[in-house]
Amino acid sequence: MASIRRHPLTAQQALQRAAALCARGEQSPAGMRPRLQGWGLTASDVSQVMRQLTAEGYIDEQRYAHAFVADRTRFNGWGRVKIAHMLRQQGIGDAAAAQALATIDQQQYAQGLLRQLRMRARGLAAAGGGDRRRWWATLMRYGVSRGFEAAVLGDAVQQVLRELTTTDTNDNADVFGDY
Numbered sequence: 001m002a003s004i005r006r007h008p009l010t011a012q013q014a015l016q017r018a019a020a021l022c023a024r025g026e027q028s029p030a031g032m033r034p035r036l037q038g039w040g041l042t043a044s045d046v047s048q049v050m051r052q053l054t055a056e057g058y059i060d061e062q063r064y065a066h067a068f069v070a071d072r073t074r075f076n077g078w079g080r081v082k083i084a085h086m087l088r089q090q091g092i093g094d095a096a097a098a099q100a101l102a103t104i105d106q107q108q109y110a111q112g113l114l115r116q117l118r119m120r121a122r123g124l125a126a127a128g129g130g131d132r133r134r135w136w137a138t139l140m141r142y143g144v145s146r147g148f149e150a151a152v153l154g155d156a157v158q159q160v161l162r163e164l165t166t167t168d169t170n171d172n173a174d175v176f177g178d179y
Helices: 011-024 029-038 043-055 061-076 080-089 094-101 106-127 132-145 150-169
Strands: none
Touching: 011 029, 011 043, 029 043, 061 080, 061 094, 061 106, 080 094, 106 132, 106 150, 132 150
């Protein structure tokens, strides 16, 4: 919970500070409200500042959703399920979230999933022991925890396990590349 400042900001000061904050990076509408309240604004001032920020284009739910999806897929390696959950948790509407999730490039999405699974499988292989069923379950749990859909995940895990088997039969082959 944000703390109340000793000397609360005026609505105009808060608008300037919030606009500067939004200019540095995308902000969600749900994340900006508590910040404004923490600056000591009344409920009516918060509503007024939020309306102005939205009208002037500083806050845009759709733009925020697109930026969030792009960042989380590219930098965090999250799947659609986890991203959708986080967008809902941040108060982004279902329509904006669905539209943003639809922009994910399927080929890059699948390649990112395979890269993560290969790294995890390499760790399992290095640890040794265990059978393929145990590795399959471990990789599935890992993929689900990263927010990937079961249908996409199942095919990717099978592919990684086939590659791992190929690696086991070809002593010097490294099908995992430089991941």
